[in-house]
Amino acid sequence: MPAYIDQSFEQFQNHVHVSNLPIDVNAKxxxxxxxxxxxxxxxxxxRRISKDSPISLPNPFVILVFEKKANVDKVLAGRPYFMNDNQLFVRRCLPITRRYPYEAYVNTNKILLRIPRENHDAILPDDNIIIDYLKAAGGKILRLEKFEDRTVLVEFDDYDPVDVCCLSRPHFINGQMIEIEKCRDEQQARRRAQFRQKSRSVSLKLSPTLTTADIDIQSYNTISPTPTVNIDEQVAQLRLTYSDMNNRLEDEHEQLVSSLKAEWEKIAKQRIRxxxxxxxxxQEQERLIEENQRWKKLxxxxxxxxxxxxxxxxxxxLDATEKYSITKRYYDQLIQDKNQ
Known part of the structure; x- marks a missing residue:
């Protein structure tokens, strides 16, 4: 993966990302x-696709680095901002990590709280404890929905508390590590949680079974119980493995789709421009052609x-010359008459 992957969260605490800027924007x-x-x-x-590229971005953006994190909090609290007729979109900058490579490009007011996959027997704390913990992120919690014992959806009234939670990793609630990530698709997250819950319930109901080996009366005249492979347990394990692989592939697919969607939006905006x-x-060519024709006509x-x-x-x-000739002849005639 690129070298900028796994950027630290601390270095982004003082960064602000501002987009939807007008074309004629400048630093001042x-x-x-x-x-x-x-x-x-x-x-x-x-403002441009690359440093030496002549192609301008349809929507320029700027990243501001402040001296203190408190300055960033003030900027987010002072929204909205306007420049010309554009309402600026202001958000916190998020790092690009291997676990969440496309999180920096997703804006949402929903988060998912999960138990890490390696903690198979752990469950989430009580809802009130979760709400008290998330109060530090600011904003107002509109909804808290528990999909199952290991997954909870929390919806805020704004996208900024979600970014604050992402920048505050890792999270420990009552000494228990909790994964918090942005929720891009609520319905898909709900289906995945339900599928995991069904898979766990099936695996918990299954128990190892002991079978009796064949009795060799002539040799031992005893019964020797030996554990045999339980097909149902193998199926449950395969289902869990398939579920984990499917979840991982779905995460990668969602992240790739999100990235491609962002790139497509940029290309679409550039195409429109x-x-x-x-x-x-x-239109200018037609105007110049009409102007040229008008000048030609003139x-x-x-x-x-x-x-x-x-x-x-x-x-x-010619008329004046003829009159002059007539007058001259008349004048000459008068002179001759006078001399006679």
Whole structure:
């Protein structure tokens, strides 16, 4: 896996991710909004697909690194924020880990509390204990639903308490380790929990059975009980193994689908942007063609008008020349008459 996998949670405590920024955003405009909450140590503004790429992102985003974690809490408490006509989407930055590689790209207000898989006999604490523990994450708990003794769904009124829980790993409730992760699909999580519960109930009902070996009266004249392989127990074990493998593959599939969905959304937005640019280009091209035709028409009219003026000027010049000739002859005639 890439080198950035398994990033530590501590280094993201002071990070804020801001998206849905306008195209013309710059560092100064971002600083003007968020510097009131504390000192901004670093600002990473992402406006292009890559550093040397000419293609701009349809929705730029920025990562702010504050001096203290309390500054991040103030930023999240001050939502919503606006820039131009865009409402900014502000959230905490989450690390990318091997256990939750795509969690940083998922936004939800639901979490799942689970017993680790290696603790087969453990169950979750009481609901009130869980609620008291989650109060530290902030927000309001709208719903707590227990799928089974090892899985609980908790729904908050906001997505930020979920990110706080993810950044606060590991979790221990009454000294018992509890896994907390984001819930992307509630129905699928419920079905998986029900399937695991049925598999465990089947395995608990089964017990090892002893059978009697064949009696060799001639040799031993005794009965020797020996344990034999129980087919039902093997089936239950295979079901548990299949369930674990299926759950793991489902997790990987969900994470891959989530990643592909995010990439597809980016490509779709880029495609829409290119379509808009193409439409703008065609409209501009049509406008320029019309403008060119208009100028050609004006030029042609000017040429025709110029030709008409030249013709009219020549005619006036000919008329004036003729009048001058007549006047000159008349003048010469008068001079001759006077001399006589």
């Amino acid at each position: 405009r971002i600083t003007d909004i968020f510097q009131q909450f504390g000192i901004i140590i670093k600002l990473y503004l992402k 290119l379509q808009r640019l193409t439409l703008d280009y065609k 030029y042609s009219e000017c040429l025709q008008e110029n030709l008409h003026i030249q013709t009219k000027g020549k005619q006036k010049l």
